[in-house]
Amino acid sequence: MAVDTATAVPPPPPARQQENKEEQPYLERGKKRHTGPLLLGILVVWLVVFALLKNHDTRALGLQDTTDFHEWLNRIRDWVQLHGPDNWFFGGVLGFIGDTFNNIFTFLQKLVSIPAFPRPVPQIGWLGVVAVFAWIAWAVAGLRSTILVVITFLLFGVFGLWQDSIDLLLVTILAVLVCFIIGLPLGIAMARRTTMSNIVTPLLDIAQTMPPFAYLAPVALGFGIGPTTAIVLTVVYALPPLVRITEHGIRSVPETTIEAARSLGLTSSQMLRRVELPMAKRTIVVGVNQSMMAALSMATIAALVNGPGLGKPVNAALQIQNIGAASVAGLLIVLMAIMLDRTTTAASERSGGVASVSGPQVLLMGVVLEKLPRWATEDAGRGVRHPRLTNAGKWTIRGLWLIPVLVAVYLSRQQLNFAQFPGRDVWGFLKPIDGKSVTKYINDFSNWFIDKVDTFTLALKNDVTKVVINPFQNLLAESPWWAMALVILAIAFVLGGWRPTVISAVCLAIIFGTGLWNDSMVTLAMTLLATLLVMVVAVILGVGMGRSRRTDTIIRPFLDAFQTIPPFVYLVPALALFGVGRFTAIMAALAYAAPIATKLVADGIRGVAPTTVEAARSTGSTTWQMITKVQLPMARESLVLATNQGLLYVLSMVVIGGLVGGGSLGYIVVSGFSQDQLFGKGLAAGIAITAMGVMLDRIARYAAARVGR
Amino acid sequence: MTTTAITPEGGQASPASMENPALHVDGLWKIFGPRADKIIGTEQANLSRKELQEKTGHVVGIRDVSFDVAPGEVFVVMGLSGSGKSTLVRLLTRLIEPTAGTVELYGEKITGMDDSALLETRRRKVSMVFQHFGLLPHRKVVDNVGFGLEVRGEGKSQRRNRAQEMVDLVGLSGYENNFPDQLSGGMQQRVGLARALAADPEILMFDEPFSALDPLIRRDMQNEVIRLHEEVGKTMVFITHDLAEALKLGDRILIMRDGEIVQIGTPDEVVGAPADEYVRDFTSEVPKSHVLTLKWVMRPDTGEVPADAPALPHDQIVRDAARIVLDHDGPCRVVDGDKVVGVVDDEDILRVVVAEEAH
Numbered sequence A: 001m002a003v004d005t006a007t008a009v010p011p012p013p014p015a016r017q018q019e020n021k022e023e024q025p026y027l028e029r030g031k032k033r034h035t036g037p038l039l040l041g042i043l044v045v046w047l048v049v050f051a052l053l054k055n056h057d058t059r060a061l062g063l064q065d066t067t068d069f070h071e072w073l074n075r076i077r078d079w080v081q082l083h084g085p086d087n088w089f090f091g092g093v094l095g096f097i098g099d100t101f102n103n104i105f106t107f108l109q110k111l112v113s114i115p116a117f118p119r120p121v122p123q124i125g126w127l128g129v130v131a132v133f134a135w136i137a138w139a140v141a142g143l144r145s146t147i148l149v150v151i152t153f154l155l156f157g158v159f160g161l162w163q164d165s166i167d168l169l170l171v172t173i174l175a176v177l178v179c180f181i182i183g184l185p186l187g188i189a190m191a192r193r194t195t196m197s198n199i200v201t202p203l204l205d206i207a208q209t210m211p212p213f214a215y216l217a218p219v220a221l222g223f224g225i226g227p228t229t230a231i232v233l234t235v236v237y238a239l240p241p242l243v244r245i246t247e248h249g250i251r252s253v254p255e256t257t258i259e260a261a262r263s264l265g266l267t268s269s270q271m272l273r274r275v276e277l278p279m280a281k282r283t284i285v286v287g288v289n290q291s292m293m294a295a296l297s298m299a300t301i302a303a304l305v306n307g308p309g310l311g312k313p314v315n316a317a318l319q320i321q322n323i324g325a326a327s328v329a330g331l332l333i334v335l336m337a338i339m340l341d342r343t344t345t346a347a348s349e350r351s352g353g354v355a356s357v358s359g360p361q362v363l364l365m366g367v368v369l370e371k372l373p374r375w376a377t378e379d380a381g382r383g384v385r386h387p388r389l390t391n392a393g394k395w396t397i398r399g400l401w402l403i404p405v406l407v408a409v410y411l412s413r414q415q416l417n418f419a420q421f422p423g424r425d426v427w428g429f430l431k432p433i434d435g436k437s438v439t440k441y442i443n444d445f446s447n448w449f450i451d452k453v454d455t456f457t458l459a460l461k462n463d464v465t466k467v468v469i470n471p472f473q474n475l476l477a478e479s480p481w482w483a484m485a486l487v488i489l490a491i492a493f494v495l496g497g498w499r500p501t502v503i504s505a506v507c508l509a510i511i512f513g514t515g516l517w518n519d520s521m522v523t524l525a526m527t528l529l530a531t532l533l534v535m536v537v538a539v540i541l542g543v544g545m546g547r548s549r550r551t552d553t554i555i556r557p558f559l560d561a562f563q564t565i566p567p568f569v570y571l572v573p574a575l576a577l578f579g580v581g582r583f584t585a586i587m588a589a590l591a592y593a594a595p596i597a598t599k600l601v602a603d604g605i606r607g608v609a610p611t612t613v614e615a616a617r618s619t620g621s622t623t624w625q626m627i628t629k630v631q632l633p634m635a636r637e638s639l640v641l642a643t644n645q646g647l648l649y650v651l652s653m654v655v656i657g658g659l660v661g662g663g664s665l666g667y668i669v670v671s672g673f674s675q676d677q678l679f680g681k682g683l684a685a686g687i688a689i690t691a692m693g694v695m696l697d698r699i700a701r702y703a704a705a706r707v708g709r
Numbered sequence B: 001m002t003t004t005a006i007t008p009e010g011g012q013a014s015p016a017s018m019e020n021p022a023l024h025v026d027g028l029w030k031i032f033g034p035r036a037d038k039i040i041g042t043e044q045a046n047l048s049r050k051e052l053q054e055k056t057g058h059v060v061g062i063r064d065v066s067f068d069v070a071p072g073e074v075f076v077v078m079g080l081s082g083s084g085k086s087t088l089v090r091l092l093t094r095l096i097e098p099t100a101g102t103v104e105l106y107g108e109k110i111t112g113m114d115d116s117a118l119l120e121t122r123r124r125k126v127s128m129v130f131q132h133f134g135l136l137p138h139r140k141v142v143d144n145v146g147f148g149l150e151v152r153g154e155g156k157s158q159r160r161n162r163a164q165e166m167v168d169l170v171g172l173s174g175y176e177n178n179f180p181d182q183l184s185g186g187m188q189q190r191v192g193l194a195r196a197l198a199a200d201p202e203i204l205m206f207d208e209p210f211s212a213l214d215p216l217i218r219r220d221m222q223n224e225v226i227r228l229h230e231e232v233g234k235t236m237v238f239i240t241h242d243l244a245e246a247l248k249l250g251d252r253i254l255i256m257r258d259g260e261i262v263q264i265g266t267p268d269e270v271v272g273a274p275a276d277e278y279v280r281d282f283t284s285e286v287p288k289s290h291v292l293t294l295k296w297v298m299r300p301d302t303g304e305v306p307a308d309a310p311a312l313p314h315d316q317i318v319r320d321a322a323r324i325v326l327d328h329d330g331p332c333r334v335v336d337g338d339k340v341v342g343v344v345d346d347e348d349i350l351r352v353v354v355a356e357e358a359h
């Protein structure tokens, strides 16, 4: 038998039945697109037109000149200012909202930051405020966050910017609170109803594509200048991430859990309260974190419309190019960002791991826990050494710690030194480290730097401006407007097909309509250059990070840190290094946009299947071949995504760069706030910025969809 | 193929309607798709699953299923992946809405109940155990077990006591304060079991509860279910795709394919008289001597066997009878009560036992 089978021809495989045969996929004929040659063709035609018709039909407009459209907007403003108070909408609805928030805000300010008449100091002095915030941080996030909070708050006082710091914090927290009140139900509704999600998601898309500068003016017009405007602006900017993440969190509760709960007979509200919300809690807190970071960055920018907070000293210092003063305020903003980020992150980590150690336990070691009364602790189950606190126990301990907090609050109401942060006159030891001294140190250093090193950076700036920025900008801004529009549409068509071309046509029409074509092209030139720079940096760093874990672990924390810094603050070091000018704005944009783009590229490179990389290595590719022929092409989707994100980040920063001599649209927006007759023009600039953002975003997205296939 | 040598006797046990069934299912349909209700009653309903999907985009989940489950019975539903088992069990409590047909639980119509009555049914009368446990990670074991009691509004101390009882019953004493992620998969499923038992339901439903567990733990859990069934005596509907599990636990087995019933019968009927090739394929690997009873291997009594030969009950498992038959010289009698219904000799036994060795 054995011999037989060994020599026997193996039987033919059993004939498969027809229906079991694998279905043949639908064959798609590849389209040859010739993208490269087409783009080259467009460029050649463009250059020819440029050479022939340079400086014709550029639609340039002097800074003080306005168009009918701008005047029309001015008249609307005048009407609103004149008749607004009697109008049901402006005076009634908006006025009511404005008054409410102004009152709440003033109440809070009197509580913790400004003198509460007739007292010469706030109701609660700095000591009480520090104690209260420390207690909150400890209760929600644990000991480390508490230390961070205490240090940060003390520095607010030491640097002499207590009131501005606390105001900024109030705006941020108040805005996040409003976001939470609106965003949580909205996110839940979107998770539960697809129609709701379909309606709201595009709105969130638009809100997130709009650079924040674009809606400063309309909001300021509606709510007047002051705290309410700052809060509303901040809410608009900080709401989308919270809503999105909440929706995502609720949707990601596993179907199996939902089904098991349904089988137990839960009502819909029981499902929400006992299953969905607790299970999505951690994600929702991440949403609060994102929302809070967004809120902080917008709240600083709101200083331009007289919003309260640290943005004001930064802005004032930037105006007179006092690097030291701008740095001190900027540093506090960064510290505040780190503090808020760390605290909310710690809170989310804690709210996720139910079994992890909770706050009070950090302070009360396991030994102490065992000695607590029976109702305060419970056995934590098998395999867990220490008992854990019951809810009653936790709140008792939190309550106990409230006693010293209340003592601090009491003291801060009684003693002037605990009410108003003492300056160097009272506490002599502060002299070398207080705000004045630090400002001086930085200014001294910056002056020394300008004397010694700045020749290099200035030369760099001038050379780059002359060789790269000016020619490119001239090409865009000095071409006839119709030629430019055709070029953009042609590129949109070649890259993305009909749809982005149509959208671009609409956006270009809007830009043309604002009467700011020429300025828009200058901004576009800067945006494109900065994006190119961002992508160069992102690809170099991203490839390095994607290929090596070590590089990644070294670079990533820096990127994380960069990302927590509000964009406004980037202007300070950029100004210090390069002085005013468009180059400075581009550099600030680079610093702001590079981290996100780098991360996306790195993730894309890492995402290339290891088996593919291995196969390529086995064919003997060099490292260079590997990167250029395998990894980058396979990560092209991430590259396009990174470009898209980079574009939007750059656009918003280039516009803010108007404050440091970036010129064009951003500067017009800012002028709109400071000069009465330019209000309409500033508003128009905001519209042009939005149109440009939407256009760039759509072209990049459709191009990405094409590349993806 | 020795299986063909086994002559089925009595044919298939037809699922004749019972007097007072615990669960009565009649003409149940589920078609997935937006216009599902328009399909039933038309010709399209007779199309095969694949054809219907090609023509209309609708998927048949369950097609015209009827059966009864007796009180106290363990009723197993089995079939390959995608045969519609999960859909069926979810239709029984309307976690998925049926497209047509009725489901009655102890005479109460579940189909057609209003929402509050349905919630009440789920809270008190039916409990389910799922493949992926579906525990709440933010609650301690004891709170997971008491969750069903909590949502139906029972007092804290009462539900604590009941939950603790259930935790002890499933052998998790000492773990009541742990969180689910601190437990192994088998222990987590014990929590799921305890949660289902806590409500003291009239009927328990299991959807492949042990598929995610490794074989040793699975065996433990199966024994646990058998023990619980003996202790609390609940009616159970048990879904599985594992025939060994079905044979081990089931009083009766329903075999499904493509959303339709292929066969309903006791374990020995399914193995001894498979309704078609599909079932035969399924059962071909089963150790037959462990499942078949003497009724399936005996020959008609021709009067040649002496009256003093050992008498064996007709529903005795072959394996258990083998010793006696082989030790005895000559054939033995097979009896149903006092009546002799057939005879078996060594050869009849060996045919079943040896057939397995050949596999």
Ligand SMILES: Nc1ncnc2c1ncn2[C@@H]1O[C@H](COP(=O)(O)OP(=O)(O)OP(=O)(O)O)[C@@H](O)[C@H]1O
Residues within 6 Å of the ligand: B032, B033, B059, B060, B061, B079, B080, B081, B082, B083, B084, B085, B086, B087, B088, B241
């Ligand atoms: N919501 C749905 N929409 C469309 N088709 C569905 C839906 N749910 C299930 N089906 C289809 O119904 C059929 C039966 O699915 P079901 O989950 O009941 O199978 P099963 O027997 O439980 O399989 P498994 O052993 O894999 O759990 C499958 O073909 C599945 O694709």
Ligand SMILES: [Mg+2]
Residues within 6 Å of the ligand: B085, B086, B087, B208
């Ligand atoms: Mg299933």
